[in-house]
Amino acid sequence: xxxxxxxxxxxxxxxxxxxxxxxxxxxxxxxxxxxxxxxxxxxxxxxxxxxxxxxxxxxxxxxxxxxxxxxxxxxxxxxxxxxxxxxxxxxxxxxxxxxxxxxxxxxxxxxxxxxxxxxxxxxxxxxxxxxxxxxxxxxxxxxxxxxxxxxxxxxxxxxxxxxxxxxxxxxxxxxxxxxxxxxxxxxxxxxxxxxxxxxxxxxxxxxxxxxxxxxxxxxxxxxxxxxxxxxxxxxxxxxxxxxxxxxxxxxxxxxxxxxxxxxxxxxxxxxxxxxxxxxxxxxxxxxxxxxxxxxxxxxxxxxxxxxxxxxxxxxxxxxxxxxxxxxxxxxxxxxxxxxxxxxxxxxxxxxxxxxxxxxxxxxxxxxxxxxxxxxxxxxxxxxxxxxxxxxxxxxxxxxxxxxxxxxxxxxxxxxxxxxxxxxxxxxxxxxxxxxxxxxxxxxxxxxxxxxxxxxxxxxxxxxxxxxxxxxxxxxxxxxxxxxxxxxxxxxxxxxxxxxxxxxxxxxxxxxxxxxxxxxxxxxxxxxxxxxxxxxxxxxxxxxxxxxxxxxxxxxxxxxxxxxxxxxxxxxxxxxxxxxxxxxxxxxxxxxxxxxxxxxxxxxxxxxxxxxxxxxxxxxxxxxxxxxx
Numbered sequence: 001x002x003x004x005x006x007x008x009x010x011x012x013x014x015x016x017x018x019x020x021x022x023x024x025x026x027x028x029x030x031x032x033x034x035x036x037x038x039x040x041x042x043x044x045x046x047x048x049x050x051x052x053x054x055x056x057x058x059x060x061x062x063x064x065x066x067x068x069x070x071x072x073x074x075x076x077x078x079x080x081x082x083x084x085x086x087x088x089x090x091x092x093x094x095x096x097x098x099x100x101x102x103x104x105x106x107x108x109x110x111x112x113x114x115x116x117x118x119x120x121x122x123x124x125x126x127x128x129x130x131x132x133x134x135x136x137x138x139x140x141x142x143x144x145x146x147x148x149x150x151x152x153x154x155x156x157x158x159x160x161x162x163x164x165x166x167x168x169x170x171x172x173x174x175x176x177x178x179x180x181x182x183x184x185x186x187x188x189x190x191x192x193x194x195x196x197x198x199x200x201x202x203x204x205x206x207x208x209x210x211x212x213x214x215x216x217x218x219x220x221x222x223x224x225x226x227x228x229x230x231x232x233x234x235x236x237x238x239x240x241x242x243x244x245x246x247x248x249x250x251x252x253x254x255x256x257x258x259x260x261x262x263x264x265x266x267x268x269x270x271x272x273x274x275x276x277x278x279x280x281x282x283x284x285x286x287x288x289x290x291x292x293x294x295x296x297x298x299x300x301x302x303x304x305x306x307x308x309x310x311x312x313x314x315x316x317x318x319x320x321x322x323x324x325x326x327x328x329x330x331x332x333x334x335x336x337x338x339x340x341x342x343x344x345x346x347x348x349x350x351x352x353x354x355x356x357x358x359x360x361x362x363x364x365x366x367x368x369x370x371x372x373x374x375x376x377x378x379x380x381x382x383x384x385x386x387x388x389x390x391x392x393x394x395x396x397x398x399x400x401x402x403x404x405x406x407x408x409x410x411x412x413x414x415x416x417x418x419x420x421x422x423x424x425x426x427x428x429x430x431x432x433x434x435x436x437x438x439x440x441x442x443x444x445x446x447x448x449x450x451x452x453x454x455x456x457x458x459x460x461x462x463x464x465x466x467x468x469x470x471x472x473x474x475x476x477x478x479x480x481x482x483x484x485x486x487x488x489x490x491x492x493x494x495x496x497x498x499x500x501x502x503x504x505x506x507x508x509x510x511x512x513x514x515x516x517x518x519x520x521x522x523x524x525x526x527x528x529x530x531x532x533x534x535x536x537x538x539x540x541x542x543x544x545x546x547x548x549x550x551x552x553x554x555x556x557x558x559x560x561x562x563x564x565x566x567x568x569x570x571x572x573x574x575x576x577x578x579x580x581x582x583x584x585x586x587x588x589x590x591x592x593x594x595x596x597x598x599x600x601x602x603x604x605x606x607x608x609x610x611x612x613x614x615x616x617x618x619x620x621x622x623x624x625x626x627x628x
Contacts, residue, residue: 012033012034012035012072014034014035015034015035015036015037016034016036016037016038016039017032017033017034017037017038017039017075018037018038018039018041019039019040019041019046019099020041020044021041021042021044021099022043023041023044023045024044024045024046024047025045025047026047026048026049027048027049028049028050028052028078028079029048029076029077029078030048030075030076030077030078031074031075031076031077031078032074032075032076033072033073033074033075034072034073035072035073035091035093036071037073037093037096037111038073038074038075038093038094038096038111039095039097039098040075040096040097040098040099041098041099042098042099043099044098044099044100045099045100045102046077046099046100046101047100047102047103048077048078048079048102048103048104048105049079049104051079051104051105052079052080052081052105054080054081055080055081055082056080056082056083057082057083057084057085057086058074058076058084058085058086058108059086059087060072060074060086060087071090071091071092071093071112071113072091072112073093073094073095073110073111073112073113074108074109074110074111075095075108075109076106076107076108076109077101077103077106077107078103078105078106078107078108079103080106081105081106081129081161082105082106082108082129082131083129085108085110085131085133085164085166087110087112087133087166090112091112091113092112092113092135093111093112093113094111094113094114094115094134095109095110095116095117095134096114096116096117097109097116097117097118097121097122098118098121100121100122100123101121101122101123102122102123102124103123103124103125104124104125104128105125105128105129106128106129106130107122107124107128107129107130107131108130108131108132109131109132109133110131110132110133110134110166111133111134111135112134112168113134113135114134114135114147115132115133115135115137115147116147116148117132117149118150118153119149119150119151119153119154122154123155123158124158124160125158126159126160127159127160127161128158128160128161129160129161129162129164130154130160130162130163130164131162131163131164131166132149132163132164132165132166133164133166133167133187134147134166134167135167135168135169136167136168136169137149137167137171137172138171138172138173138174138194139151139165139171139173139174139175139194140152140172140173140174140175140194140195141175143174146172148174149165150177151163151175151177151179152175152176152177152178154177154179156178156179156180157180158180159180159181159182160180160182161181161182161183162182162184162185163179163181163184163185164185164187165184165186165187165188166187166188166212167187167188167189167213168188168189168213168215169188169189169213169215169217170188170189170191170192170217170218170245170247171188171190171191171192172192172194173191173192173193173194173196173200173227174194174195174196175195175196176196176200176201177202179202181204181205182204182205183205183206183207184202184204184206184207184208185207185208185209185210186207186208186210186244187209187210187211187212188211188244189213189215189216189217189242189244189245190211190217190243190244190247190268191227191245192217192218192220192245192246192247193220193223193224193225193227193247193248193249196225197225199225199226199228199251200225200226200227200228200249201228202227202228202229202230203231204231205231205232205233206231206232206234206235207229207231207233207234207235207256208234208235208236208237209234209235209236209237209239209244209265210236210237210238210239210244210265211238211239211242211244212238212240214240214241215242216242217245217247217268219247219270220247220248220270222248223248223249223250223271223272223273224248224249224250225249225250226249226251226252226253227249227251227252227253228253228254229254229255229256230255230280230306230307231255231256232256232257232258232307233256233257233258233259233260234254234256234258234260234281235260235261235262236259236261236262236263236265236266236267236292237261237262237263238261238262238263238264238265239264239265239266239267241266242266243265243266243267243268243293243295244265244266244267245268245269245270246267246268246270247270248270249271249272250271250272250275251271251272251275251278252269252270252275252277252298253277253280254269254279254280254281255278255280255305255306255307256281256282256307257281257282257283257305257307257308257309257310258281258282258283258285258309258310259279259283259284259285259292259294260283260284260285260286260292260320261285261286261290261291261292261323262287262290263288263290264290264291265291265292265293266293266295267292267293267294267295268295268296269296269298269300270296270297270298271296273297273298274298275298275299276298276299276300277296277298277299277301278301278303279300279301279302279303280303280304280305280306280336281302281303281304281305281309281337282304282305282307282308282309282336282337283309283336283337283338283339284302284325284336284337284338284339285320285323285325285338285339285340286320286323286324286325286340286343287319287320287323288319288323289322289323290323290324291323291324291325291344292323292324292325292326293326293327293328294326294327294328295327295328295329296328296329296330297329297330298329298330299329299330299331299332299333299351300327300329300330300331300332300333301333302327302332302333302334302335303333303358304335304336304358305336309337312339317341317366318366320339320340320341320343321342321343321366321378322340322341322343322381323339323340323341323343323344324343324344324345325338325339325340325343325344325345325346326344326345326346326347326348327346327348328346328349329348329349329350330349330351331349331350331351331353332347332348332352332353332354333353333354333356334347334354334355334356334359334361335355335356335358335359336358336359337359337360337361338360338362339360339362340363340381341362341363341364341365341366341378341381342363342364342365342366342380342381342409343363343381344363344381344382344383345361345363345381345382345383345384346383346384346385346386347361347384347385347386348384348386349386349387349388349390350388350389350390351387351388351389352387352390352391352392352428353385353386353387353390353391353392353425354392354393354394354395355385355392355393355394355395355396355402355404356393356402357395357396357397357398357400357401357402357437358400359402359403359404360402360403360404361403361404361405362403363380363381363382363383363405363406363419364380364381364406364407364409364419365377365378365379365380365381365407365408365409365416365417365419366378366409366416367410367411367416368409368410368411369409369411374411374413374414375411375412375413375414376409376411376413376414376415376416377409377411377414377415377416377445377448378408378409379408379409379416379417379419380406380408380409380416380417380419380444380451381419382406382420382421383404383406383419383420383421383422384424385422385423386424386425388426388427389427389428390425390427390428391425391428391430391431391458392423392425392428392429392430392431392457393431393433394431394432394433394435394438394471395433395434396434396436396437396438396439396471397437398437399437400437401436401438401439402437402438402439403441404421404439404440404441405439405440405441405442406418406419406420406421406441406451407419407441407443407444407451408443408444408445408448408449408451410445411445415446415447415448416444416445416448417448417449417450417451418442418443418444418448418449418450418451418452418482419442419451419452420442420451420452420453420454421440421442421451421452421453422453422454422455423454423455423456423457424454424455424456424457425456425457425458426456426457426491427458428457428458429458429459429460429461429498430455430457430459430460430461430468431461431462432460432461432462432464432467432468433462433463434462434463435462435463435467435468435471438467438468438470439471440453440471440472440473441473441481442473442481443473443479443480443481443482443483444483450482450483450484450511450512451481451482451483451484452482452484452485452486453481453482453485453486453487453511454485454487454489455487455488455489456489456490456491457489457490457491458490458491458498459490459491459492460490460498461498465488465501465502465503465507466506469507469508469509474486474508474510475506475507475508475509475527476507476508480510480511482511483510483511484511484513485511485512485513485514485515486509486511486513486514486515487514487517488501488515488516488517489515489516489517489518489519490517490518490519490520490521491518491519491520492518492519492520492521498520498521499521500522500523501516501518501521501522501523501543502524502526503523503524503525503526503529504526504527505526505527505552506527507526507527508527508529509527509528509529509530510528510530510531511530511531511537512531512533512535512537512538513531513537513538514529514531514537514538514540515539515542516540516542517540517542517543518542518543518544519543519544520544520545521543521545522543522546522547522548522592523542523543523545523546523547524548524550525541525548525549525550525553525555526550526551526552527552527553527554528553528554528556529553529554529555529556530554530556531556531557531583532556532557532558532559532560532583532603533559533560533561534559534560534561534562534580535559535561535580536557536558536559536580536581536582536583536584536604536606536621537557537583538557538583538584538585538586539583539584539585539586540585540586540588541586541587541588542586542587542588542589542590543588543589543590543592544590544591545590545591545592546589546592546593546594546595547587547588547589547592547593547594547595548593548594548595548596548597549587549595549596549597549600549602550600551597551600552599553596553597553601554600554601554603555585555600555601555602555603556601556603557582557583557584557585557603557604557621558582558583558603558604558605558606558621559579559580559581559582559583559606559608559621560607561579561580561607562578562579562580562607562608562609578609579608579609579619580606580607580608581608581618581619581621582604582605582606582619582620582621583604583606583621584604584622584623584624585602585604585621585623585624586623586625586626587623587624587625587626588625588626588627589627589628590626592627593627594625594626602623604620604621604622604623605619605620606619606620606621607619
């Protein structure tokens with residue numbers, strides 16, 4: 001059955017189809033299908049002649065057609081290009097290819113059961129496509145009842161456009177081979193080490209990984225040798241909940257200009273215990289609203305690739321809009337770009353987490369998009385950095401530094417809201433190794449919801465809290481990054497990491513909701529904490545110890561919108577701006593003393609007027625001091 005460029009099968013009458021020894025077939029295309037087996041006997045020859053620019057897809061899937069057989073073996077030798085093979089195989093049908101096969105376009109040998117093929121007898125023209133599929137096989141010679149697909153037997157002088165391998169079980173790598181191919185596509189639960197006796201090195205223009213079967217690759221019992229994969233692009237096209245695993249290799253090294261997903265995917269990278277998995281990437285992203293997870297039981301070092309990522313145009317940025325990227329490993333070091341505009345980025349380390357020079361986490365919304373004649377911006381996304389039992393290091397000497405952005409996209413007609421940035425090291429410190437080129441951005445145009453920031457750490461080492469504030473667009477930088485909410489929480493950290501939380505003159509914070517919390521050390525404020533605005537905000541200072549407002553401290557939680565005098569009220573479309581209530585300041589010292597210098601200022605006034613047209617008696621906000 002053909003629908004557009006898609007070919008599917010609704011009725012197959014043959015149980016077995018065999019090309020006998022001595023038989024020679026030459027045609028533009030030969031397609032053989034059977035419910036039990038397709039066989040090319042030794043001594044047979046099938047060759048597709050002529051050249052065609054036609055491209056098509058093949059679907060071998062009982063789910064697509066209720067009349068389709070559940071078990072189907074397929075062999076295709078064609079002068080056309082098969083650009084996609086879709087199937088959800090069941091049954092035990094097999095393909096056995098001992099004869100000579102040749103084509104100018106494509107050769108497809110795919111079965112839900114056994115696949116046996118001698119690739120020395122397979123000849124494709126330059127730019128041809130080879131697709132092989134079976135239940136389970138090794139890349140190498142057949143052994144132990146497993147079929148063998150020995151890619152080393154392909155002619156390396158012929159450059160193929162694509163080689164696709166599909167298996168229901170993890171593919172076992174038994175041999176090292178040199179493959180001249182544009183795209184290598186693996187659709188299986190994973191690729192695991194077999195009997196290789198040296199590091200396997202494979203370089204292709206594009207490597208695509210998928211796991212349509214949804215099966216799980218068994219965890220390796222031991223680890224040896226290594227695997228090095230490199231190329232221009234690594235694409236994950238949907239791996240199901242169990243992901244695609246690279247396992248059993250003593251060392252793992254991946255190096256690609258870009259790594260991206262086009263459907264929800266997880267790449268599982270497990271090497272020898274105690275070793276570090278090396279992941280080079282010019283850029284990591286998830287497209288088409290997909291999620292991409294890269295996980296490892298090892299330490300994960302993610303650095304810039306030897307090949308640069310392609311330049312982003314508007315179409316590429318739009319494709320990545322709303323995507324989700326997550327890295328999860330024993331420890332994580334990052335020095336490259338992760339892109340998820342308006343989406344979600346999470347780095348979760350069991351131990352420590354480090355953002356080094358060149359680390360760019362970009363979840364900012366897109367701006368300047370013209371839609372329906374309007375200039376709009378999209379909302380910023382969320383970025384979460386979590387070191388479960390170690391510290392978070394920020395090392396940004398320049399020139400790129402460390403850049404983290406959850407800003408909303410700009411728009412003259414509709415502006416995007418700011419996102420959220422959170423850093424959490426509950427059992428470790430925030431280590432500011434170098435803040436020279438540290439930029440943690442979270443802003444939005446006026447009128448849009450602003451961004452939020454939260455830090456939870458044991459202590460602060462390296463540079464000062466003031467240096468961190470500058471990196472956040474606050475403090476002496478004079479900006480107002482993260483103007484929706486701003487929370488700092490410290491538990492004390494390692495010995496000597498934090499004696500007190502000191503906001504010195506110039507360490508100003510401006511945000512609608514400001515919270516500074518300490519579980520173990522005093523809080524001392526000599527700067528301006530500004531939560532004022534059209535509608536008043538709130539400021540909280542809470543410590544297990546002393547809380548002190550020093551000379552020069554200003555706490556401002558006033559409402560500034562509206563008018564406080566009745567004679568200034570102006571009618572706008574019959575409505576009056578009656579102002580707003582003041583804000584809130586809370587100062588809590590648990591097990592310590594709450595005190596304030598005489599010159600310190602606290603403002604919680606409001607602008608709301610009552611029925612009499614004068615400032616309402618209850619318009620002012622609230623000041624609450626707790627000392628236990």
